[in-house]
Amino acid sequence: MNAMTLSRRGLIGSFGALAGSALVPRAAFASAAAEARFPAVSRMIEGYVGSGKLPGMIAALGAGSSAAPLDIARGTLAKISQTPVDMDSLFRIYSMTKPITGMAAMMLVDEGKLRLDQPIADLIPAFAKLQVQVTPDGSITDLRPAKAQITVRHLLTHTSGLGYSIIQKGPIKDAYIKAGLVPGRASRMPLPGLEGFKPLANLAQFTEVLATMPLVYEPGSVWSYSVGLDVMGRLIEMVSGQPFDQFLQDRLFAPAGMDSTWFRVPEAQVARLTTNYAVAAGMLLPIDPGRSSIYLDAPPCPFGGAGLVSSPRDYDRFLRMLLGFGKIEGRQVMSEAAVRLGTSNLLPEGADVSQSFIKGNGFGAGGSVGLGEDAGTYGWGGAAGTVAFVNYRAGIRAGLYTQYMPAETYPVHREFAQAVLADVTGKKAAV
Known part of the structure; x- marks a missing residue:
């Protein structure tokens, strides 16, 4: 070497x-x-x-x-x-x-089926009008309208403002878990914090429910580990016409x-x-x-x-x-x-x-x-x-x-x- x-x-x-x-x-x-x-x-x-x-x-x-x-x-x-x-x-x-999902997305960007700075609301209208927590990981009722749209670039780079149940704390973490927004599996055994958790049925449902949640950060403003690549899987389905x-x-x-x-x-x-x-x-x-x-x-x-x-x-x-x-x-x-x-x-x-x-x-x-x-x-x-x-x-x-x-x-x-x-x-x- x-x-x-x-x-x-x-x-x-x-x-x-x-x-x-x-x-x-x-x-x-x-x-x-x-x-x-x-x-x-x-x-x-x-x-x-x-x-x-x-x-x-x-x-x-x-x-x-x-x-x-x-x-x-x-x-x-x-x-x-x-x-x-x-x-x-x-x-x-x-x-x-x-990285695998990221490269799959890049194929579609290369083919002109997605654009890096394309608002994802073009494909999933539920993301058009989002609210942002005034205090990240704070109250989920003290909110303000988002100033920007989430884009494909944001999803790929963890700058979408979306949360993650393994990262967030407080009410937003609890809300994600209660809504079934836990994108992964670890065990058949009940794990602390996930008692009673019921996963959502498919990526379409996952993204629609996610769009009802407040953002943790303004899109494009902060790098924060998130479910962005899971949403990316749904966009790939939509523009390719195939299950992810x-x-x-x-x-x-x-x-x-x-x-x-x-x-x-x-x-x-x-x-x-x-x-x-x-x-x-x-x-x-x-x-x-x-x-x-x-x-x-x-x-x-x-x-x-x-x-x-x-x-x-x-x-x-x-x-x-x-x-x-x-x-x-x-x-x-x-x-x-x-x-x-x-x-x-x-x-x-x-x-x-x-x-x-x-x-x-x-x-x-x-x-x-x-x-x-x-x-x-x-x-x-x-x-x-x-x-x-x-x-x-x-x-x-x-x-x-x-x-x-x-x-x-x-x-x-x-x-x-x-x-x-x-x-x-x-x-x-x-x-």
């Missing part, structure tokens, strides 16, 4: 806040080439799995858009499993769904050779599915066992913000396609112009990121991007410990896969980016 100049912030600034047994043997299939090329990544993975903090972890790393990925793996699908994690194991990627999940299958997954990425894991593939854990008081509590996972059921909606399960091999193909500017193995999945635009900084002028966890970075179509000397990095992480990115300057792609919640329990996202930086540039990883 090319040890081009990369700054620490360019690799890790986007991911730092996104949040077994000590005798676990090294996986027999671990790539010796990968171990030698990425010693810092190897040490990181060994540290988590060898210490028993996590039952399994795998990194998929590659150069350019043509070379097959190298993998470094430790551990098993679950604490009680004997099956080692590998490139075909299945992981809940949660918010790593967002079918559009992804036909236009992205099949052309890119991604045959293990689903909103619902087929019953025949259950043996590949990892177990997801909650970390509490240093213990791992299984909240979604692979063999009985909620992801074996059809989801209420194909959520574009956090709904997918994928394998390291599949997601690496997505990254390969991005590094190839839309092309993988000779097939042009999306145009070069669409990739370049989607991986560039699309934040509206003047949007405040000073209090956000992307501070110092920009944001593209569903993923964070580096700025200035850090330009060229694009990617995002997930709520259960996964993270993936490309860096165009170095010509690298990197993904890390494990399963635990909440993601901020361990600094996995930050440490992985630091380790990749150390291995690519030869610089010592910061502690």
Whole structure:
């Protein structure tokens, strides 16, 4: 791999806040080439799995858009499993769904079916007249009319002013949950704060109910993590004439050779599915066992913000396609112009990121991007410990896969980016 100049912030600034047994043997299939090329990544993975903090972890790393990925793996699908994690194991990627939805949207922007600065009320009139909280996360009755319309750009960059049940506090959070506006799944077990929660039936209903809620911020004014990419899934349905999940299958997954990425894991593939854990008081509590996972059921909606399960091999193909500017193995999945635009900084002028966890970075179509000397990095992480990115300057792609919640329990996202930086540039990883 090319040890081009990369700054620490360019690799890790986007991911730092996104949040077994000590005798676990090294996986027999671990790539010796990968171990030698990425010693810092190897040490990181060994540290988590060898210490028993996590039952399994795998990194998929590659150069350019043509070379097959190298993998470094430790551990098993679950604490009680004997099956080692590998490139075909299945992981809940949660918010790593967002870059996929973002690139699907960029296809339609490229084709002229959507415009970045198009008001979404053009397609969903219920969003035409919105109210904004006078105090963010405060009263949901002390409101004022929105001064601006939500646009496609706002949805893609988390500047729409929409809320998120995993981010907001107080009455607006409670109102989202009560209305069924929780765009994701974690467990069959009742989780604190979600007792009695009833999901909405489809993306059309989700967006119509969402439009009745007050905005947290004025559209275009503040970067605030939101359900914007879930709304984007509905817009994709409307302008493509296909269900969102079918559009992804036909236009992205099949052309890119991604045959293990689903909103619902087929019953025949259950043996590949990892177990997801909650970390509490240093213990791992299984909240979604692979063999009985909620992801074996059809989801209420194909959520574009956090709904997918994928394998390291599949997601690496997505990254390969991005590094190839839309092309993988000779097939042009999306145009070069669409990739370049989607991986560039699309934040509206003047949007405040000073209090956000992307501070110092920009944001593209569903993923964070580096700025200035850090330009060229694009990617995002997930709520259960996964993270993936490309860096165009170095010509690298990197993904890390494990399963635990909440993601901020361990600094996995930050440490992985630091380790990749150390291995690519030869610089010592910061502690």
